[in-house]
Amino acid sequence: MITTRSISGSSQSPRSPSSQPYLSVSVTDPVKLGNGVQAYISYRVITKTNLPEYQGPEKIVIRRYSDFVWLHDHLFEKYKGIFIPPLPEKSAVEKFRFSSEFIEMRCQALDTFVNRIASHHELQQSEDLRTFLQADEETMERLMSQETGIFKRKPADLMQIFKDVQSRVSDVVLGKEKPVEESNPEYEKLKHYIFELENHLAEAQKHAYRLVKRHRELGQSLSDFGKAVKLLGACEGNSLGKVFSDLGTKSETLSDKLQKEAHQLLMNFEEPLKDYVRSVQSIKATIAERANAFRRQCELAETIKLKEINLNRLILIRSDKVGEAEFEYNQLKAESEEATRMFEKIMRLMNEEIVRFQEQKTLDMGIAFHEFAKGQARLANGIATAWRSLLPKLEACSSS
Amino acid sequence: MIATRSVSGSSQSPRSPSSQPYLSVSVTDPVKLGNGVQAYISYRVITKTNLPEYQGPEKIVIRRYSDFVWLHDRLFEKYKGIFIPPLPEKSAVEKFRFSAEFIEMRRQALDIFVNRIALHHELQQSEDLRTFLQADEETMERLRSQETGIFKKKPTDFMQIFKDVQSKVSDVVLGKEKPVEESNPEYEKLKHYIFELENHLAEAQKHAYRLVKRHRELGQSLSDFGKAVKLLGACEGNSLGKAFSELGTKSETLSVKLQKEAHQLLMNFEEPLKDYVRAVQSIKATIAERANAFRRQCELAETTKLKEINLNKLTLMRSDKVGEAEIEYQELKVESEEATRMFEMIVRLMNEEIVRFQEQKTLDMGIAFHEFAKGQARLANGIANAWRSLIPKLEACSSS
Numbered sequence: 001m002i003t004t005r006s007i008s009g010s011s012q013s014p015r016s017p018s019s020q021p022y023l024s025v026s027v028t029d030p031v032k033l034g035n036g037v038q039a040y041i042s043y044r045v046i047t048k049t050n051l052p053e054y055q056g057p058e059k060i061v062i063r064r065y066s067d068f069v070w071l072h073d074h075l076f077e078k079y080k081g082i083f084i085p086p087l088p089e090k091s092a093v094e095k096f097r098f099s100s101e102f103i104e105m106r107c108q109a110l111d112t113f114v115n116r117i118a119s120h121h122e123l124q125q126s127e128d129l130r131t132f133l134q135a136d137e138e139t140m141e142r143l144m145s146q147e148t149g150i151f152k153r154k155p156a157d158l159m160q161i162f163k164d165v166q167s168r169v170s171d172v173v174l175g176k177e178k179p180v181e182e183s184n185p186e187y188e189k190l191k192h193y194i195f196e197l198e199n200h201l202a203e204a205q206k207h208a209y210r211l212v213k214r215h216r217e218l219g220q221s222l223s224d225f226g227k228a229v230k231l232l233g234a235c236e237g238n239s240l241g242k243v244f245s246d247l248g249t250k251s252e253t254l255s256d257k258l259q260k261e262a263h264q265l266l267m268n269f270e271e272p273l274k275d276y277v278r279s280v281q282s283i284k285a286t287i288a289e290r291a292n293a294f295r296r297q298c299e300l301a302e303t304i305k306l307k308e309i310n311l312n313r314l315i316l317i318r319s320d321k322v323g324e325a326e327f328e329y330n331q332l333k334a335e336s337e338e339a340t341r342m343f344e345k346i347m348r349l350m351n352e353e354i355v356r357f358q359e360q361k362t363l364d365m366g367i368a369f370h371e372f373a374k375g376q377a378r379l380a381n382g383i384a385t386a387w388r389s390l391l392p393k394l395e396a397c398s399s400s
Numbered sequence: 401m402i403a404t405r406s407v408s409g410s411s412q413s414p415r416s417p418s419s420q421p422y423l424s425v426s427v428t429d430p431v432k433l434g435n436g437v438q439a440y441i442s443y444r445v446i447t448k449t450n451l452p453e454y455q456g457p458e459k460i461v462i463r464r465y466s467d468f469v470w471l472h473d474r475l476f477e478k479y480k481g482i483f484i485p486p487l488p489e490k491s492a493v494e495k496f497r498f499s500a501e502f503i504e505m506r507r508q509a510l511d512i513f514v515n516r517i518a519l520h521h522e523l524q525q526s527e528d529l530r531t532f533l534q535a536d537e538e539t540m541e542r543l544r545s546q547e548t549g550i551f552k553k554k555p556t557d558f559m560q561i562f563k564d565v566q567s568k569v570s571d572v573v574l575g576k577e578k579p580v581e582e583s584n585p586e587y588e589k590l591k592h593y594i595f596e597l598e599n600h601l602a603e604a605q606k607h608a609y610r611l612v613k614r615h616r617e618l619g620q621s622l623s624d625f626g627k628a629v630k631l632l633g634a635c636e637g638n639s640l641g642k643a644f645s646e647l648g649t650k651s652e653t654l655s656v657k658l659q660k661e662a663h664q665l666l667m668n669f670e671e672p673l674k675d676y677v678r679a680v681q682s683i684k685a686t687i688a689e690r691a692n693a694f695r696r697q698c699e700l701a702e703t704t705k706l707k708e709i710n711l712n713k714l715t716l717m718r719s720d721k722v723g724e725a726e727i728e729y730q731e732l733k734v735e736s737e738e739a740t741r742m743f744e745m746i747v748r749l750m751n752e753e754i755v756r757f758q759e760q761k762t763l764d765m766g767i768a769f770h771e772f773a774k775g776q777a778r779l780a781n782g783i784a785n786a787w788r789s790l791i792p793k794l795e796a797c798s799s800s
Binding site for chain 2: 211213221362395
C-alpha cells in the first residue's frame with residue numbers, strides 16, 4: 001500500500017511507522033550541461049522508500065528528459081488501457097533559450113509525472129519504474145541505446161505516431177475505414193466528450209497564456225510610466241513635483257506586483273491547464289490503443305472462422321493437410337482468445353481510469369481556478385490599497 | 401467682469417443678476433459632413449452673454465476646425481506675450497477614421513480652447529473672438545479664405561513655422577546666431593525649464609497613452625478567456641462545469657470594467673496630459689515671439705544710432721540731404737520706440753502669464769492625477785470584489 005501523495009509532488013517525509021510501505025519521489029535541482037546544440041538539462045531524482053524491491057531507504061540518480069521519455073514509452077506499451085501520465089513537451093526552440101522559467105516549469109511537470117506514476121496502484125509496481133528510479137547512469141544510457149522498434153524513435157517521431165493514431169481514431173470514428181468499431185453508445189459519448197474537451201481546453205489554455213502576457217505588458221507599461229512621471233516630478237519641483245514623484249514611485253511598485261502575479265498565474269494556473277490538455281491527449285492515445293485492440297480482436301475472430309471452415313472442408317475430403325491446418329487453427333484460437341482478453345482488459349481498465357481521471361481532474365482544476373481567483377483578488381486588492389493611499393496627497397495638491 | 405467658470409467648459413446658467421456681466425460659451429454636437437477626402441466635422445458654438453458688444457442673450461453658430469485655427473492665429477498675431485490657449489492637433493490620418501472617441505476628444509479640447517479665451521482678461525475683449533462667436537457662416541468662410549500672409553498657410557505649414565521658430569530659438573539659445581539675446585538669468589532659467597518640461601511631459605503622455613492601450617488589451621484578453629472558459633464549462637457539465645461558467649461570466653464582466661476604465665483614463669488623464677504638452681508648446685511659440693521682438697528692438701536701436709551718426713555728419717557738412725536724413729531718422733526713432741514698447745509689453749505680459757500658467761497647471765494636473773489614482777483604485781476595488789465573490793463557490797468545488 002503506497003501512501004497517497006498530493007499532486008504538487010513535494011517529497012513527503014515518511015512520518016508513517018517504518019513498517020508501513022511508502023514510495024516518495026522528487027525531481028529537483030535542474031542543471032544545464034553540455035554546450036550549444038548538445039546542451040541539455042539534468043535533474044536529480046530522489047527516491048525515499050522502504051519497499052523491498054528497492055535499494056535502501058534513499059537513492060539519488062541523475063536523469064535527463066529522454067530518460068523520462070523512455071519510462072513513459074515503456075509504460076505506454078505495457079499498460080494498455082491505463083492513462084499514462086503525460087510528459088511536458090520537448091520544445092526544441094525553448095531549449096536553446098533555457099530561461100529559468102522554462103526550466104522551473106519543466107522540472108515541476110516532470111516531478112508531477114513521476115509522482116503520478118508512483119501513486120498509481122498499477123503503474124507503481126512496474127519494473128521499468130524501478131529501473132528508472134535506481135539504475136546508475138551508465139546502465140540507463142545503455143538501455144536507451146538498446147531500444148528497438150518504436151522506442152528507438154525520437155520524441156518528434158513519437159508525436160507523429162500519436163498523430164497517426166489520432167487520425168486513425170478520427171477515421172474510425174468518422175467511419176472512413178471499414179466499420180470495425182465498437183457499437184457502444186456510452187463509449188461513443190466518452191470519446192465525443194474527450195475530443196470536445198481537448199478543443200475547449202486548448203482554447204482556454206491559449207487565452208490563459210495570453211492573460212499572463214497581458215499582465216506582464218501592463219506591468220512594463222506602468223513601470224515606464226512611473227519612470228517618466230518621476231522625471232517630470234524632478235523637473236517641476238514644488239508640491240506638484242512631489243506629487244508626480246510619489247505617483248511615479250507607486251506606479252513602479254505596482255509594476256512589480258503585476259510581474260509577480262503574472263509569474264504566479266503562469267505556474268499555478270496556465271501550467272495546470274496545459275497539464276490538463278496533455279492528460280486529455282494521453283487519453284486519446286489510450287482510445288487509439290483500445291481501437292487497435294478491438295480491431296485485432298475482430299480480425300482474428302474473422303480469420304478463425306475462415307480457418308475453421310477450411311479445416312472442416314479438409315477433414316471432409318480427408319486431406320493430408322488436416323494436421324497442419326488443425327495446428328494452425330489451434331494457434332490462431334489461442335491468439336484470438338488472447339486478443340479478446342487484451343481488449344476486455346483494456347475496457348475494464350479504462351472504465352476504472354475514467355473515474356480516477358474525473359475525480360483527479362475535478363480536484364486539480366478546482367484548485368487551479370481557486371488559485372486564479374485568489375491571486376487576481378489579492379493583486380487587485382494590493383493595487384486598490386496602493387492608489388487609495390495616494391489620494392489624500394493628491395487631494396491636498398489639487399485643492400491648494 | 402466676467403463670471404469665472406470651470407475649464408470643463410460646461411455652459412453655466414446665468415444665476416447672477418442680469419446686471420452682472422457674463423460670457424458663457426460651449427462647443428457641442430459634432431456632426432460629420434461631406435464625403436471622403438472632403439469630409440469634416442462641424443460643431444455648434446453656443447454663446448450666452450449680456451455684454452453689449454454681443455448680439456442678444458444667446459447666439460448659436462456653426463463652426464469647423466479651421467475656423468478655430470483662424471481665431472487662434474489672429475490672437476497669436478495680435479496678443480504677443482500672452483500664451484494663447486492651444487488647439488488640438490489636426491490629425492489628417494484620424495480624420496478619415498472619425499472614431500466616436502476621436503470626435504469626442506476633439507470637441508472637448510475645442511470647448512476648453514474657446515472657454516480659456518473667454519476667461520482670459522485680455523483675450524476675452526478681442527474683436528476676433530466676437531467675430532468667431534457671432535458671424536454667420538458665410539462671413540466666416542469669407543474671412544477664412546481672405547487670409548493672407550502666414551494666415552493663408554495650412555496647419556502643417558504652421559507646424560513648419562513653429563519648428564523654424566523653435567530651431568531659431570534653439571539657435572539663439574545655443575548662441576549659434578549673432579548673440580542678440582537677453583542676458584536675463586531668470587528668463588534663461590524659465591526657458592530651460594520650459595524646454596525640459598516639454599520633453600518630460602511628452603514622455604509621460606506617451607506612456608500614459610500606452611497604459612490606456614494595455615488596459616484595453618488586458619480587457620480584451622479577459623473577455624476571450626471568459627468565453628473560452630464558458631465553453632469549457634458547457635462541455636464539462638457537473639459542478640466543475642458550473643464553476644467554469646461562473647468564472648467565465650465573471651471574466652467577461654471584468655473585461656467590460658477594464659474597457660470603461662481605459663476610456664476614463666483616456667479622457668480624464670491622458671488627454672489633460674496632452675493638453676499640458678500643447679500648452680507648453682504654445683509657451684515656446686511666445687518665447688520665440690519675445691526673441692523676435694528683442695532682436696527687432698536691438699536691430700532698430702543699432703540702425704537708429706547709425707542714422708543719428710550719419711545725420712550729425714551731414715549736419716556738420718551742411719549737406720542738402722540733411723532734411724531727408726532727419727525725416728528718416730525721426731521715422732526710425734518712432735519705430736525703435738515702438739519696438740521697445742512692444743518688447744517691454746511682451747516681457748510684462750509674459751511675467752503675468754507665467755504666474756497664471758503655473759497656477760492653472762498645478763490645479764489641472766492635480767485634478768488629472770487625482771482622477772487617475774481614483775479611477776485606478778475604483779477599478780482595482782471592483783476587480784477584487786468580483787474575484788472574492790467567486791472564491792467561496794470555487795472552494796466548494798475543489799473540496800467536494
